[in-house]
Amino acid sequence: MTMTRRAFGIGLIAASALATGGYFYLKDTKYLRQPKPLTGFVGGEKRGFLANPATIAALRGDGFELNARQAGSVEMVREAQILRQDPDFLWPSSSVMVEIAKENSVPIRRAEVILNSPIVVYSWEPVVAGLEAAGLVRRQADGTRTIDLALYLKAVLAGRSWSELGVGDLSGPVRIVSTDPNLSNSGFMFAGLVANLLAGEVTQQSQLRALSGDIGALFHHMGFKSNSSGSLFEDYIAGGPGVYPMAVLYENQLIEWALEDGARWQRVMAGSAKPVLLYPAPTVYSAHPLISLKPAADALIGTLLSPALQEIAWSSHGFRGPLGSPGAAAGAGQPTIPEKLTAIVPMPEAKVMLDILQLLS
């Protein structure tokens, strides 16, 4: 059958009418709506989540297209250079940043926690076995392990040796390393946690003078500190227990890494040096508050809190929801994590944290 020119013409008109009608019909639905481009600054640990095609598609579905530039959480709320670029939103990795932003007169419209990930200590099976025997690490009923971090920090300050703490495979004094608190949020959070543990409560400004020697010594004796959580994680994996026996990072980094390549995770767990997450009790939550600075970004908060995006954040990147609970149960091919963290201590207030940063700079 051949199509006449007339039939072809009619067909074209019909198709075009359909397309036009369809466009008007669909234009305000999520299928055709032109996404709103929003520019903002985001901590590097959420890079994987925001680059995930599923995340991009879900955001587009709600009419958003994010141009997220990477910046350190501390710098994004206080560096004039960043704020001068007139961002639509900021997405740091700690609630303290909202307070610091307020103090710096950043024009906050809304701020809400989207994701959470606790600060944990990354160690290795042979090291943990020793610490467990020494009573510093406890195995919980759910298979996860907690560490008495206050006691461990005291051992570091006292210059105790690995063998004194039950770890015969390592020599020399015990240690722990985090990222640089002035450059990276996980180190910043750890500094807050250290201050709290040394104070025995949420640190107040009045206590800081008495604690500054110990806080300074702990960070000073880490030696070289990485400037990002991502690179410290890479170094931890590559270096193994001899180089990074104890490193402070976010819980989600190991989950994300395990999810990224299931076969790799199986190989790791079959080896002798297995990564182990130690949960300090109490620990601090790295909350990820989205700070909206422009009306156009207000609705982004709701979208990021939608079940679809929360599910992607959990099942592909290991971020817990705003209340700290994980998504659907963790699968067998993933690190063992606690369902709920009961011992969470708030970070010291912004003023105290700024003083600690000053002390450690």
Place this chain on the structure above:
Amino acid sequence: MARVRHAAALAVLFGLLVALSGCGSQPGPSFDIVSGSENQPLEALVQEFCKERRATCKMTYQGSLDIGLGLRPGQDVKYDAVWPASGIWIAMFDSGRRVSALKSISQSPVVLGVRSSKAEALGWTKAPVAMADILAAVESGKLRFLMTSATQSNSGASAYIAMLSAALGSKAVITESNLSGASADLAARLLRGVERSSGSSGWLADLYLSSAEKGVVYDAMWNYEAVIKEANDKLRGAGRELLWAVYPSDGVSMADSPLGFVERGRGPEVKQFFDDLQAWLLSSAGQARIAATGRRVPADRAAPAKPEPDWNFDPQRLVTAVPMPEPEVIRKALVLYQEALRRPSLSVLCLDFSGSMKGDGESALQRAMEFLLTPERAAEVLVQWSPRDRIIVLPFNGQVINAWEGTGQPADQMKILEGVRTMHADGGTDMYACATEGLRRMQALAGMQDYLPAIFVLTDGRSDGDPEAFVNGMSAGERAVPIFGITFGDADRGQLDAIAKASGGRVFDGTKDLTGAFRSARGYN
């Protein structure tokens, strides 16, 4: 569900990669990598990937400190990727953060490889060895070792940091306060054991091997575990004694060999090529090849090389790493090494002022000497002299035409420099006459055994005389002094090579950058 989508996305990405890398596609980019010399055995792996992608890859080898210095703000970076022995050099110098996507490709501890019979005699093959044991062996005259310059090469810097750390006791890491007192004292005493130095770990291993062939057997060398393995593979092949690996029980420095991308605006294809190269090196197949060389890789990536108990090698053995100090502390520690702690050097500089040097050659030489003998300028790149060093400068043409001697004190350096400034090119060329005079002056110096001696011959042409006759005329003591050549213009490299080879020296090309050549050469003395 999200996992399925994730997997689907990965599959698409993989398909894209395969399509991009397929035969008949566009040729890949030209790609320049600057790397530490210890990565030489891995170049074939890199080139294989480049060939498959039809890319033109070039690997240039430099000391880690030079790689770091090249990243300082304001420097024109000539490379697309950096691959130093340790990430610390990037952290120290790349303050403009031009390097990104830095990932460790493999790890290797810096260990002391000791000739097996020596290790056995010292009782080191049966029990753990602490830095204090090494010190006792050095101080009783039972052990001397080869070690690269801490201010030019990562393996030397790593050994030096491990030495400083060994006196820390209950502290985990060196801080500024340790740069005087017990730590510095221990390092200085250990460094008296240095028999030969160099600016490159790969070259140091070659020196050990070529000397062994000639019957000169050194006791030991500080080098990467993987480089000791390469040396032992060759020693085993030649039926010679192996090097026993000593892992000081106080902790060893671990080299993490990171590969990073240098952004210099060459577009997304070049970045993509880098990402693919890095992913290939980190893939199970790439890591298996790397692990087979004795480098350590995480267990999930590939199986480690087989243990070789006859030299104490087991890449699965857990070793405690010495933590890297803060970059500012390392910087100060390196200055301390260069200006005070290293074994002092005794250097003869033979400078060609023959007629053919007239014009450009003469002015390049004057500039190089201005750099080398101006403390502030030499200190910028950590090749400054220490007051304990001895410097002998001999300008020559057909004969030695002048001579200045002094210590590394700034006033002495200035006096020598003023002398050099008065020189003008003229006459014939006889470098042997100068080298002979240099050797004579060295032997005449009291306490010569306290110094690390070397002769540097800069020349631009064919010399009168004959290398063979010169070498044959040297006494055994004179032959222990390495002679380094620095070429300029159309120098006859053959003559310099012959005397460098006979004396365990090497030849540097000063044609393009005479100052740079002198600076590199300083790392060997």
